[in-house]
Amino acid sequence: MTVHASSAVDDVVHLSDVRYSWDAASPPVVAVDSLRVARGERLMLRGPSGSGKSTLLSLLAGVLKAQSGSVRVLGHELGALTDSARDLFRADHIGVIFQMFNLIPYLSVRENVCLPCAFSARRRNRCEQSGASVGEVAARLLRHLDMGDVEMLGRQVTGLSVGQQQRVAAARSLIGGPELVLADEPTSSLDGDRRAAFLELLFRECERDRTTLIFVTHDATLAPLFDRAVEYCDLNRIAGAPPGTTLSDDAR
Amino acid sequence: MILPLAIKSLRNRRLTASLTVLSIALSIALLLGVERIRQQSRETFANSVSGTDLIVGARTSPVNLLLSSVFRIGNATNNVSWDSYRRIAALPEVAWTIPLSLGDSHRGFHVLGTTQDYFDHYRFGQEHKLKLVEGERFTDANGIVLGAEVAAALGYRLGQPIVIAHGSGDVSFALHNDHPFRVVGILARTGTPVDRAIHVSLGGLDAVHAEKSAEAAVDPLAAAIQKARQREAQRAVGTDQDRIPAGQPADQEHGQHGAGESGSPERTITAVLVGLKSRNKALSVQRQMNEARDEPLTAILPGATLLEVWEIVAGAEKTLVAISALVVVMGLAGMLIALLTSLSERRREMAVLRALGARPWHVFALLLGEATFLTLLGIVIGVGALYLGLGVAKPWLEQGLGLFIALRWPSVTEFGLMILVAVCGVLIGLIPAYRIYRLSLADGMTIRI
Numbered sequence: 001m002t003v004h005a006s007s008a009v010d011d012v013v014h015l016s017d018v019r020y021s022w023d024a025a026s027p028p029v030v031a032v033d034s035l036r037v038a039r040g041e042r043l044m045l046r047g048p049s050g051s052g053k054s055t056l057l058s059l060l061a062g063v064l065k066a067q068s069g070s071v072r073v074l075g076h077e078l079g080a081l082t083d084s085a086r087d088l089f090r091a092d093h094i095g096v097i098f099q100m101f102n103l104i105p106y107l108s109v110r111e112n113v114c115l116p117c118a119f120s121a122r123r124r125n126r127c128e129q130s131g132a133s134v135g136e137v138a139a140r141l142l143r144h145l146d147m148g149d150v151e152m153l154g155r156q157v158t159g160l161s162v163g164q165q166q167r168v169a170a171a172r173s174l175i176g177g178p179e180l181v182l183a184d185e186p187t188s189s190l191d192g193d194r195r196a197a198f199l200e201l202l203f204r205e206c207e208r209d210r211t212t213l214i215f216v217t218h219d220a221t222l223a224p225l226f227d228r229a230v231e232y233c234d235l236n237r238i239a240g241a242p243p244g245t246t247l248s249d250d251a252r
Numbered sequence: 253m254i255l256p257l258a259i260k261s262l263r264n265r266r267l268t269a270s271l272t273v274l275s276i277a278l279s280i281a282l283l284l285g286v287e288r289i290r291q292q293s294r295e296t297f298a299n300s301v302s303g304t305d306l307i308v309g310a311r312t313s314p315v316n317l318l319l320s321s322v323f324r325i326g327n328a329t330n331n332v333s334w335d336s337y338r339r340i341a342a343l344p345e346v347a348w349t350i351p352l353s354l355g356d357s358h359r360g361f362h363v364l365g366t367t368q369d370y371f372d373h374y375r376f377g378q379e380h381k382l383k384l385v386e387g388e389r390f391t392d393a394n395g396i397v398l399g400a401e402v403a404a405a406l407g408y409r410l411g412q413p414i415v416i417a418h419g420s421g422d423v424s425f426a427l428h429n430d431h432p433f434r435v436v437g438i439l440a441r442t443g444t445p446v447d448r449a450i451h452v453s454l455g456g457l458d459a460v461h462a463e464k465s466a467e468a469a470v471d472p473l474a475a476a477i478q479k480a481r482q483r484e485a486q487r488a489v490g491t492d493q494d495r496i497p498a499g500q501p502a503d504q505e506h507g508q509h510g511a512g513e514s515g516s517p518e519r520t521i522t523a524v525l526v527g528l529k530s531r532n533k534a535l536s537v538q539r540q541m542n543e544a545r546d547e548p549l550t551a552i553l554p555g556a557t558l559l560e561v562w563e564i565v566a567g568a569e570k571t572l573v574a575i576s577a578l579v580v581v582m583g584l585a586g587m588l589i590a591l592l593t594s595l596s597e598r599r600r601e602m603a604v605l606r607a608l609g610a611r612p613w614h615v616f617a618l619l620l621g622e623a624t625f626l627t628l629l630g631i632v633i634g635v636g637a638l639y640l641g642l643g644v645a646k647p648w649l650e651q652g653l654g655l656f657i658a659l660r661w662p663s664v665t666e667f668g669l670m671i672l673v674a675v676c677g678v679l680i681g682l683i684p685a686y687r688i689y690r691l692s693l694a695d696g697m698t699i700r701i
Contacts, residue, residue, distance in 0.1 A: 063607060084611055091609025102604040106264030107257075118257075119609035172608070 011072070012180055012212040013037040013060060018069035020059055029055050030066070031236055039179070040210035042203060046220055047232025053216040054099075056232075057182045060214065061094050062086040074179055091120035095173030095211075099185040101165045103157040103172075110153040113138035113171045116178075123176020134175070141171040145201050162189055166198055174205050181206065183215045187222070199225055254614060258621035261601075265594060269626065272587045276630025279583035280673060281638040283576040284666050288642065289649075290569050291663060294562070296656045297323065300444040301554035303375030305534050308332065308340055308541055309523040311548035314557045315564065321352055321523035322554070324362050324445050328354070331520035336547045340524055343540075345533045348373040350525040353457055356416045357450075361402045363416045364449045365457035365521070371397075373527055376444045386410055387437035393456040396433040399449045400441035405647070410435050416450070416460065431460040443656045458519060526551075580673055584680050587626055591619065591684040595691070602692045616689040623681020630677075631670050635662065 013035065020030040029052035037043050047053050058064040059071055062078045065086075071078045074093055078086055095116065103112045117124040117134045127137040139153055145167040152160075157168060166186055173181050183202075187195040199222065206213050215226065223229035262269040300322050301307075309317040310330035319325040341349040350373055353365030364370075371382055371389050387410045390397055396414055408414070412435040433452060441447055528534055534553055541551035602615050642649075642657050649657050662670070 061607060087606075087609065087611040090607075091611075096607045098604070098607070102600065102607075104601065104604065106260045111260075115605075116608045119605075119611070119614065 011036045012039050012041075012074055013214070014070070014072040015060075016070045018059065018066045018071055020055060020064060020066045028067075030059060032056070032069075035230075035235060037212055037214060039212055040207070042206065042213045042225075042227045043215065044223055044226040044229035045214060045216045045232050045235070046218060046223065046229060047216075048218055051232055052236065053232050054184055057096075057184055057214070057216060060180070061096060061182055062090045088120075091116065092122040093179050095175075095178040095181040097169050097173045097181065097183040097186045099188055101169035101186070103165055103168055105156070105158050107157065108154050109142070109147075109157055109160070109168050110135055110138050112157055112168055113141065113175055115172060117176050120176060123178065126176045138171065138175055141174055141205070142167070144205055145171055147171070163194055163198070166190070167201065170198070170202050170205070174209075174211065177209045178211065180212045180214070183213065185217050186215075187217065187219070195219075195222070196225070254617045255621050255625065258618050258625055261618070262622055262625065268590045268594070272583075272590045272626050273630045273633060275583040275586045276580075276627060276673075276677070277634035277637055279576070279580040280631050280634025280670070281641065283573075283580050283669060283673070284635065284638050284662070285641065286572045286576045287666055287669060288638070288657065290573070291665070292657050296444060297558055297561070299377045299442075300446075301558065302377055303373075303379050303527065304525045304554055305528040305531055306526040306538055306541070306551050307523055307554055307557075308526060308549055308551045311550050314550060314552040315561055317523065317550050317552055318554060318557045318561065320354070321525075322445065324354065324449075328522045331522060332524065332549065333547055334519040334521065336544070336549060337521055337524055339544075339546070340526065340541065343537065345528050345530070345537050346526055347529045348527040350374060351454060351521045352523045352525065353454055353521045355522070356418055356457065356460070358402075358414055358416045359406060361399075361406075362445075362449050363457070364451050365454045366451060367454060370451065374446070374525070376442045376446065380442070382442070382446065383440040384437045385440045387435070390436055390451070390453050390456070393453055393459045394432075394434050395436040395453065395456070397437040397439060397451040398435055399439055399447040399451070401447035402450055403435075403438045408435050408438075410438070414450070416452070431456075443658065447656070454519065454521070580676075583630065584627070584673075584676055587623060587630075587677065588680050588683060591623060591681070592687070595684055595688055598688070599691055602688055606692050612689050612692055615692045616685045619685035619688050620678065620681045623684070624674075624678050627674055627677025627681070631673060635670070 014037075015032045015035040017034075018030060018032045019028045021028040045053055045056070055064065059066055059078075060073065062071075062073070062081070065079055073089070076089060078089070081089060104115065107115065114134045117127060124134055127134045130137060132140065139150070142148065142153070147164060147167050152164075157165060160168065169186065173183070187198060190198060202213070203225070205211070215222075216232075220229075301318075307317060307321055309321055309328055310332050312320075312329040316326060316329065320328045337349070337351055340346060348369055350369045351365075351367055354362060356363040356365075368389060374382055376382075384397070385400070387397070389395075398408055402408070413432045414435065415432050433456060439446065439451075526537075528537060538551040538553060541549050602610075602618075605615060605618075606612075639659060643659060646657055646659070
């Protein structure tokens, strides 16, 4: 099944014939014939645990390199970039939200949010072009995510609630206006109401900069909230699936 | 960015980081301490005998004579008679002589009986003369000139009465309290054993011991005690029983230097510092004295004997330096172990940093930065601990061992050692840095352990 819902011109992500396996002897964990995600689109990828969703995100982030096929992000063929160029590309253009948030425990809330700008001059410059320092942009982002308490900025992240940690992780992925945000099951530990509230905040921030969001989850009930939802098993069952079938079609 | 991140990461692991820094700091303090004491003891020794061509004492080993007469370490085995001293002084090759008489003390400081020649001819360091910062030289049998350290340690000023004691310990029960001295001068600091000496005239010492002998003659019990003390003193130092009574006429040869420098055939001294008219004659005069038939004497060339001392202690020095270097290696090995054991728990942290845009070299630099920071902090704290320790131990080193440790800036050698340790720390940091670099490449954004 080929899954696409946007024109090639606006594609932020374009995968074709991508195969990845952990080692040459084992079967591929990722086998995607085609996937396109448009600029500003909010895509949900749903699939059971262990199905290779996180591996796909690592391929999109350029942390892993596909053994075959093409992974194009913002028009750049990631496989053609050198390791260091791929790292720099990720730092400049991609934000990541982890399932367990993975905040750095010895840094404060503000330091955690600002961290990506330490590795990317481009994201740092984007913050400064808005007329504010990186720290001020971090504070603004947190305020937008309902974490406006100034005192909170200096606190260690280990003292935050799960919901607060989640919003700090979201702010960290969004700082410096990356074109693509990859979210790996960030709502799995939240109850239904909080899950919806968090997504609302996240969508609002993504819309502000027309940031593309690829959101991995195993929770099918979230599908209506997204522009498009794709069943990950369908995405990986490329050969036999009818074109254009998406979970989002069913959900809408 | 990397260094602040490294420091914050270390702060998060403050216990293991503190222990690592502590072990490096202690090992650095030990290494530099050994080096400092080695350097300064050599300097102190070398500076103490400047300008003296020969040292003459009773028959003993050259090293013992040098240590006992100049550095006040150990005791002379026997004394030199005043007749021998006069014969030495009368030799045509001899330009000047300084008689030294040791064996008494005041509150742990050695009392040195000598003549005015001491102030005229004694040289230290780069041929520096002794200078008085207060008062004047002793001009009679009651006058005392204090070394700078004695005056500072005991808080004595000019005019201060002093009673000296027999023997050289901190506590003595044989006080010469019948003959109180009076401080008439205080010497400028020299950084040599002179600073810790109390200088009196030979006549003053004669008077003190003559009074003690007279007292013993009247009281049979006191006489017995005095005799026993004299026997003990003869064994240990051998100075006292031959002192001339007070009021003895001044020696004609040295009378021109004023009261207190007179001598009689009964007087004995510990050693003689000799300056020659020509240094070329040193060996022949030395042989002449060593072959003297009237009294068995030992004459030494201070520089040559000092080399013997260094040869004797060289093995111990090398062993100490080797042990302290090994302690540094252990300290750095401790750091390596601490960093390597932290790697498994930090793989997730590194994977997160990589996902946030950190390049492998960032991860590499983070670990290397931590190792460098730990090493540098250990060195800084170690140097601080060394200075603190030397400051605390300074009085004891000076008083107990005669080592004058200046709290000065680190020497070139010491800076070299610090740089060497820092480089070793950085090199050792390469091991965990490379390992985490490889792991971060393999782990990607997920950790598969």
